[in-house]
Amino acid sequence: MGISIDRREISIILTILRRDRLSIFGIAVAAVFIVTSIAVRIFGNGLVPYDPTQVNMMVAFQAPSFQHFFGTDNLGRDIFSRCVIAAPIDAEIGFSIVVISVLIGTILGSCSGYIGGKVDETFMRITDVFIAVPTLVLAVVVAVALGPGVEHVIEANLVGWWPVYARLARAGALSLKESQFIEAAKVAGISRFRIILKHILPNNISPILVYATLDIGNAILYASVLSYLGLGAQPPQAEWGRMVYDGQVYLVNGWWISIIPGLVIFAVALAFNLLGDALRDAFDPRYRKL
Amino acid sequence: MTNAVLEVHDLSVVFETFEGRYNALNNINVTINQSEVIGLVGESGCGKSTLALAVMGLLPRPHAKIPSGSITFKGKNLLSFTEKEMEQIRGTDISMIFQEPLTSLDPLFTIGDQLSETIQIKLQRAGENVRWNSGKVKTEVLNWMKRVGLADPESAMERYPHEFSGGMRQRVMIAMALAAEPRLMLADEPTSALDVTTQVQILRLVKSLVSQVKASVLFISHDLAVVAQIADRVAVMYAGMMVEEASVHEIFENPLHPYTQALLASFPKEEEVKKSKLVSIPGSVPNIAHIPPGCPFHPRCSFAKDICSTTRPELRENSPGHRVACVLYDKS
Numbered sequence A: 001m002g003i004s005i006d007r008r009e010i011s012i013i014l015t016i017l018r019r020d021r022l023s024i025f026g027i028a029v030a031a032v033f034i035v036t037s038i039a040v041r042i043f044g045n046g047l048v049p050y051d052p053t054q055v056n057m058m059v060a061f062q063a064p065s066f067q068h069f070f071g072t073d074n075l076g077r078d079i080f081s082r083c084v085i086a087a088p089i090d091a092e093i094g095f096s097i098v099v100i101s102v103l104i105g106t107i108l109g110s111c112s113g114y115i116g117g118k119v120d121e122t123f124m125r126i127t128d129v130f131i132a133v134p135t136l137v138l139a140v141v142v143a144v145a146l147g148p149g150v151e152h153v154i155e156a157n158l159v160g161w162w163p164v165y166a167r168l169a170r171a172g173a174l175s176l177k178e179s180q181f182i183e184a185a186k187v188a189g190i191s192r193f194r195i196i197l198k199h200i201l202p203n204n205i206s207p208i209l210v211y212a213t214l215d216i217g218n219a220i221l222y223a224s225v226l227s228y229l230g231l232g233a234q235p236p237q238a239e240w241g242r243m244v245y246d247g248q249v250y251l252v253n254g255w256w257i258s259i260i261p262g263l264v265i266f267a268v269a270l271a272f273n274l275l276g277d278a279l280r281d282a283f284d285p286r287y288r289k290l
Numbered sequence B: 001m002t003n004a005v006l007e008v009h010d011l012s013v014v015f016e017t018f019e020g021r022y023n024a025l026n027n028i029n030v031t032i033n034q035s036e037v038i039g040l041v042g043e044s045g046c047g048k049s050t051l052a053l054a055v056m057g058l059l060p061r062p063h064a065k066i067p068s069g070s071i072t073f074k075g076k077n078l079l080s081f082t083e084k085e086m087e088q089i090r091g092t093d094i095s096m097i098f099q100e101p102l103t104s105l106d107p108l109f110t111i112g113d114q115l116s117e118t119i120q121i122k123l124q125r126a127g128e129n130v131r132w133n134s135g136k137v138k139t140e141v142l143n144w145m146k147r148v149g150l151a152d153p154e155s156a157m158e159r160y161p162h163e164f165s166g167g168m169r170q171r172v173m174i175a176m177a178l179a180a181e182p183r184l185m186l187a188d189e190p191t192s193a194l195d196v197t198t199q200v201q202i203l204r205l206v207k208s209l210v211s212q213v214k215a216s217v218l219f220i221s222h223d224l225a226v227v228a229q230i231a232d233r234v235a236v237m238y239a240g241m242m243v244e245e246a247s248v249h250e251i252f253e254n255p256l257h258p259y260t261q262a263l264l265a266s267f268p269k270e271e272e273v274k275k276s277k278l279v280s281i282p283g284s285v286p287n288i289a290h291i292p293p294g295c296p297f298h299p300r301c302s303f304a305k306d307i308c309s310t311t312r313p314e315l316r317e318n319s320p321g322h323r324v325a326c327v328l329y330d331k332s
Helices: A007-019 A021-047 A079-115 A117-132 A135-146 A150-177 A180-187 A192-228 A240-250 A256-283 B048-056 B083-089 B111-125 B135-147 B166-178 B196-213 B224-230 B248-253 B258-265 B270-274
Strands: B004-017 B020-033 B037-041 B064-073 B094-097 B184-188 B216-221 B233-238 B241-247 B316-319 B322-324
Touching (some): A021 A256, A079 A117, A079 A150, A079 A192, A079 A240, A079 A256, A117 A150, A135 A192, A150 A192, A180 A192, A180 B094, A192 A256, A240 A256, B004 B048, B020 B037, B020 B048, B020 B216, B020 B241, B037 B224, B048 B064, B048 B094, B048 B184, B048 B216, B111 B135, B111 B166, B135 B166, B166 B196, B196 B224, B216 B224, B233 B248, B233 B258, B241 B248
Parallel strands (some): B037 B216, B037 B233, B094 B184, B184 B216
Antiparallel strands (some): B004 B020, B004 B064, B233 B241
């Protein structure tokens, strides 16, 4: 039983996405980011003009030019190449955090909201504990405990990330379970498990999808924060947050070393926010000004 | 040995909320026989739907409590069933249709998919392990869509609920409810949301299909005209109590309870319509939090005596097959 959106629906969504200039920027940047990440994973260093880890003191501290688009850092490494090579790391971290959170949160939240009673109380008090502690603080603590490394950044962020989705899914399940088609499904003798799987989850998914898109930008931001603090990718591996950190000592004689990777993080996070906004407008008929 | 399909005996339902206890149903007795259609009539809020939900085991937990009574279906007390056992009963042994056919269908799935789900469950319970998209299920879906009178079932299968009219959606609901050939179908005001011409079609359809599959029906309505067309027997409820029960003919020809009489009197008659005057029962249905002591109807009753405000009358047989709860007919 697949959910199919018919063509008319897709064309309405596309029209709305197209009408808004900002969302075009969002889609474009997000698309470039995703395509670059995949390309880097396929072609590796062959994709970029310079070896991203090759130290060359002769060309250290070069300002952005046609030779080096984003300039070079204190060790003469090409910043453009490093930024490109780092894309898949942040993409993987961002998407992993969000996708795993969506899975855990949606399943827990939907079951919790639908079953209700003591099950709901228990799940929600557990999520309360995680929501009470700021996500970043929690992530830093867990990352420190686990030690540096890309997988640990994902794990550390996940701890505080899924509860929001659990809450979102629960809220949806609570209102859905009062709807009459769920009542009708019950009187048709459909089991509880099957109702959750086939009628609660699919009807619950669109707000979660929108939030998840908005959230990818955040996840990338948090991943760079952890790397910036030295808890993520380790040198000489290029990573945006790490590059900002490494360059900040040279802010006076080479501003581009940390500002440009910072701008890249900013652009990607903004892009996913704009994309999520546009998706919400497209999914929600109230925002459709057709 | 009786041929009763469902026997509700002395059933009470109480809602416990922060504001206090509400007696939604008081000592309800009703028996539904094989292939019989019982019309359950009463004003809004008198407990008609609560009775249906109690039979289905779908009363809102944990607020609803059942302090007394039993619901016997096929010789077993449904109140002692676990949720798992009830799940097995629902849909195949007892099914239900609702007032709002649009909101009763999942907006994300096609009509065909939703019918397939019901039919798959039916076949699975009969011991056949079939997939929802197997040919066998599809044949049966198409068959049922034809039986409920949906034109062009092949293309209708691919449509979504919002593309259907109210009447068509109610036909789908009826197909879903009867596809498993249940022993009992509960119909909670299935025609109230439809316009009058569609109402007649739907009533005829329900009547003919129900006799084909030999199901019994508890038909809930506030509309006596609708009940007159479909029911064999009529039970009248007031403020959580059963006040009168008789064959449909008896109820209309010889109503005993003052409430039933008042209900029938408020039927618009030709001369009243001309004078643009409508007869109504004075007062309104008591809130279930403040049901008057004694007979719940006495504040609105024109025959009320002193005893009515103190003693609650019991449902007693007045003539064979005609039971009424009113002191006016107390022979002792």
